[in-house]
Amino acid sequence: MNTKNNVLILSLLLLCFSAIKAEKPHVLASASIFQDMAKNIGGDLITTDLIVPIGGDPHLYDPVPKDAKKVVAADLILINGLTFEGWIKKLVANAGTQATSVLITEGVDAIRSTEYENATDPHAWMSAENGKIYAKNIYEALRNIDPKNEKQYEENYTKYIAQLDALHKYIHEQIQNIPEDQRVLVTSHDAFEYFGKEYGLQLEAIVGISTEAEAQTSDLIRVTKAIKDSGIKAVFIESTINPKMIKQLAKDNNVIIGGELFADSLGELDGPAGTYIGMLKTNTDNIVRGLTKGEELRHKHQDQSSSTNWIWYLGLGLAFILLLFLVIKKMT
Ligand SMILES: [Zn+2]
CATH class of the missing domain: 3.40.50.1980 (Nitrogenase molybdenum iron protein domain)
Incomplete structure (x- = not known):
């Protein structure tokens, strides 16, 4: 290979290198x-x-x-x-x-x-x-x-x-909109200590700072006590954690699920929690809504389920009458 070719190759290499850089x-x-x-x-x-x-x-x-x-x-x-x-x-x-x-x-x-x-x-x-x-x-x-x-x-x-x-x-x-004695946040895992410390909320999580830990009966007793003592009307699920245990806790204590909170991941990118700022804002709005309007939302939920029950009973009654009618018709 002659010197001219060498220079050409070297120049090309340099060009590639600068393009990468x-x-x-x-x-x-x-x-x-x-x-x-x-x-x-x-x-x-x-x-x-x-x-x-x-x-x-x-x-x-x-x-x-x-x-x-x-x-x-x-x-x-x-x-x-x-x-x-x-x-x-x-x-x-x-x-x-x-x-x-x-x-x-x-x-x-x-x-x-x-x-x-x-x-x-x-x-x-x-x-x-x-x-x-x-x-x-x-x-x-x-x-x-x-x-x-x-x-x-x-x-x-x-x-x-x-x-x-x-x-x-x-x-x-x-956070100031939440009555002071209701500023208690119950979640699945202990991801809100910095939030609570900065904005004045008491934290009660079922498991510790890592989701690796398993929930113990003593944890459930402690969280149940916190719900009863404070009289809060809402607990919260987290986007990255199976909500089964929090839902059971809500049912046992007759409180609502105040909404979904985002701790270890953003929400979907096109949703309200799709940015860091959006995520903290969404969490705040859900917490404030759940802890101030929990009682109201619970009644609404109960009204909805009782009207669903009513429709179900009516349907069952009509089906029974129809069945009775058919039986009588067959007998006569
Ligand atoms: Zn976490």
């Missing part, structure tokens, strides 16, 4: 909540992907082979930490990626578990104030891997922080 930074988030935060700060300057699909449970997630490919394709990996994604360290190490991993809870005042020594509660994003810390960590990570677009990232970040400030104010104001 010109691609947008690819950001991989462990869960949907953090992917949405990255989209808000990165805008059109980045591409994003996520590991645990919407509606999946990150506590119990079992990585599949395509996740390793996602890790390899990433420039930046966003991790919550605080034992939320116990599987991710191994996944990243085994994939052998060049990507930068960032702990987006860095700087959060983590709540310690009362149940397990040295364990922390991972659900820090449930307070909009903490959401601002996540946003800051994501903004700084994007600025570091793509410094030429720093200005645009900063602009997006500042705008997002203003939205989170408005959200924080909204939640705070809405």
Whole structure:
């Protein structure tokens, strides 16, 4: 091969290399909540992907082979930490990626578990104030891997922080509508401690900070007592958890299901809980509605079911008369 050809090949290689480098930074988030935060700060300057699909449970997630490919394709990996994604360290190490991993809870005042020594509660994003810390960590990570677009990232970040400030104010104001003695939140798993601490709600969950734990009879007794003592009229199901136990608890205590809450995953992308901000707003609205109008909603539900019963009895009565008529007709 002559020198001219060598130069040509080298130029082509350089051209390919610069084309690859010109691609947008690819950001991989462990869960949907953090992917949405990255989209808000990165805008059109980045591409994003996520590991645990919407509606999946990150506590119990079992990585599949395509996740390793996602890790390899990433420039930046966003991790919550605080034992939320116990599987991710191994996944990243085994994939052998060049990507930068960032702990987006860095700087959060983590709540310690009362149940397990040295364990922390991972659900820090449930307070909009903490959401601002996540946003800051994501903004700084994007600025570091793509410094030429720093200005645009900063602009997006500042705008997002203003939205989170408005959200924080909204939640705070809405919770004030719940009578003080009714500010008790009963859910499946203990994902709302940060929310409760920030906005003034007492939390009672059937299982602990991870969905891995099994519910014990003592847990059900404790939660039942909390419902009776406070006189709350609603308990809440969670989008990523089987609602069977909460439904039974509601039935046993004659309270309603106040609605679906989103803790470990966003809702469907085209729905009201399809963004981080939308998710916290939806949770707040459902909690306030359930805890202030629970009694009213329960009566409505009872009226509806008693009218359904009435129609059913009428149908049964008519069928009986028809049967009787046929029997008599046959006999005569
Ligand atoms: Zn959780």
